[in-house]
Amino acid sequence: MAKYLMAVQSRPTDGREDECTAWYKNVHVKDVGGGRGITSGRLFALVPSSPGKSDPYLALYEIESDDIDATMTELRGRAGSAYAVSDAHDRASVKVFLYKAL
Numbered sequence: 001m002a003k004y005l006m007a008v009q010s011r012p013t014d015g016r017e018d019e020c021t022a023w024y025k026n027v028h029v030k031d032v033g034g035g036r037g038i039t040s041g042r043l044f045a046l047v048p049s050s051p052g053k054s055d056p057y058l059a060l061y062e063i064e065s066d067d068i069d070a071t072m073t074e075l076r077g078r079a080g081s082a083y084a085v086s087d088a089h090d091r092a093s094v095k096v097f098l099y100k101a102l
Helices: 017-033 068-078
Strands: 002-012 038-045 057-065 089-100
Touching (some): 002 017, 017 089
């Protein structure tokens, strides 16, 4: 079975950082982590002294799948229906990257 890492960069809605962090950690990571083939999920915050520029949140999800396209289709299909999205999370900022383990 192939292994993948899904990296998701995003940011909270201005002024709602604490609410967004709580939702992301306590609800969203668990909801997404319950999807087919997703074996773990974890949220990280950008260190203020980081030398690079990025959105402040990075969520990493480990995935095991023989059909990553089907896994990603299922995940996208669950968005907004199988789990709630907080308006404290700036959805327009979301960037998703999918990597395959070599």
